[in-house]
Amino acid sequence: MKNLNIKSLFNFNKKIILITGSSGQIGSSIVKLFLSLGSKVYGFDKIKNKIKHDDYEFIKADIRNKSEVRRKISRIVKKNNRIDVIVNTAAVSIFSKYDKRTNSELDKTINTNIKGLLNVINSYVNIHKKNSLKKCSIINFGSIYGFLSPDFRIYGNKDRFSSEIYGASKAAVIQLTKYYSVMLSKYNINVNCLSPGGIFNNQKPQNKKFVKRYSKRVPLDRMGNVKNLFTGILFLASDRSSYVSGQNIIIDGGLSSW
């Protein structure tokens, strides 16, 4: 076997990357990650963040709006003749209890986390087919709460729970990842999911008691940080995972193992 050059195995120089939810905690870190590797990055979000870089273009886009999403993806493809990787992080969470659920909270979660994600994938696929594009890697963001119930004891008495509808929407993301991996294989589009456990927020730290209780639930004894997701993202984004599709990679410090 020839010597493997690790740098060339994970080469993202000049790759065209689209990240939805690019102004969020995780999305903005992924934008910076790909910029540091020489990629050209496009970010979709409803709100702008402060990232300024010659290779970064923020595009104000609401993923719930299908025609807007299609138009804006089309513009990226026209300019670059391809999109190599799409990372779907845009999502909303609802924190009130299930028995206080309103229809507008249900609609907002479903319209963003499921229908919005479908708008992005379906719009891209139509453009991919129309332009006979060669390949693409799609990475969706699920959550451990897409396949586990939260342990509500860690949330204390405050009315700020990870909700049933958020978990149900993330279960849908894991499922539709599998569905699309099969449907899109003939177009050379790989579709995978990354499901993080709780990520510590450096900008707006979570309540100290919550962090302590949550950490106790984790075999590795702490919440995750955004950088813990990077290797999973780079693996799924790289050509090295071209034989990986329909998978849900869980990065949770082992929480889902007990």
Ligand SMILES: NC(=O)c1ccc[n+]([C@@H]2O[C@H](COP(=O)([O-])OP(=O)(O)OC[C@H]3O[C@@H](n4cnc5c(N)ncnc54)[C@H](O)[C@@H]3O)[C@@H](O)[C@H]2O)c1
């Ligand atoms: N942070 C965690 O602990 C954690 C754990 C498990 C899974 N996740 C998942 O990871 C992803 C990113 O999480 P995060 O912590 O960065 O969340 P975040 O709330 O910080 O970021 C989400 C971003 O999505 C954007 N967004 C929401 N609705 C949108 C819409 N309709 N159109 C365009 N943009 C929209 C928001 O403006 C925000 O910038 C989400 O899918 C989330 O469910 C996060």
